[in-house]
Amino acid sequence: MRGGPGHSASAAPAKRSFPAVVDARARVLVLGTLPGEESLRRQQYYAHPRNRFWRIVFALFDATPPSDYAQRLAFVAAHRIALWDVCEIGEREMSADTTIRLERPNAIDQLLDEHPLIRALAFNGTTAQRLYDRHFARRPALTYLALPSTSPAHATIGFSAKLARWTALRQVLEQPGSP
Numbered sequence: 810m811r812g813g814p815g816h817s818a819s820a821a822p823a824k825r826s827f828p829a830v831v832d833a834r835a836r837v838l839v840l841g842t843l844p845g846e847e848s849l850r851r852q853q854y855y856a857h858p859r860n861r862f863w864r865i866v867f868a869l870f871d872a873t874p875p876s877d878y879a880q881r882l883a884f885v886a887a888h889r890i891a892l893w894d895v896c897e898i899g900e901r902e903m904s905a906d907t908t909i910r911l912e913r914p915n916a917i918d919q920l921l922d923e924h925p926l927i928r929a930l931a932f933n934g935t936t937a938q939r940l941y942d943r944h945f946a947r948r949p950a951l952t953y954l955a956l957p958s959t960s961p962a963h964a965t966i967g968f969s970a971k972l973a974r975w976t977a978l979r980q981v982l983e984q985p986g987s988p
Contacts, residue, residue, distance in 0.1 A: 811932045813875055825898050826915060828855060830882055831891035835924055836932050837981055838891045840917070841933045843899055843942060846959070854892050861959035862933065865972050866890065869979045891927065893920065895940040914944040921948070934958025952981055 855862035899912030932938035
């Protein structure tokens with residue numbers, strides 16, 4: 810469509826991602842698709858109360874997520890986890906990842922170049938992986954983790970099963986050479 814995301818005649822408004830949450834300590838980059846409606850409203854990653862992201866990440870380290878968002882971000886940073894979305898902008902009906910279209914990717918290659926200690930990308934769901942693969946070539950030096958979505962829209966896999974799959978993220982962080 811003419812004009813790109815945000816300029817089409819469709820009913821789906823363009824959504825924008827948040828800035829990356831990353832610092833020099835990061836070793837793993839968790840990639841979602843685009844923030845959902847509740848996340849956009851609160852201006853927080855994974856803000857929907859039924860999204861299991863925070864609960865899963867904290868459980869990986871035998872911790873309980875605090876209600877304070879800044880403390881959650883400090884926790885992931887301290888555990889060398891960065892957060893971002895594959896899409897910088899895109900059209901999507903409500904929070905349904907399957908309806909994302911006319912997306913423009915974030916500058917993930919640039920972020921990886923600027924943070925060379927990141928050695929793994931963890932996809933929060935298959936749509937994040939599919940969108941990444943549409944826009945970026947895989948880097949041989951990186952490990953890629955295809956993890957089940959923490960979204961409440963993907964409730965067919967229970968919490969325990971999702972947590973078991975997400976342990977791959979902690980295993981990457983525990984590999985030798987992880988300062």
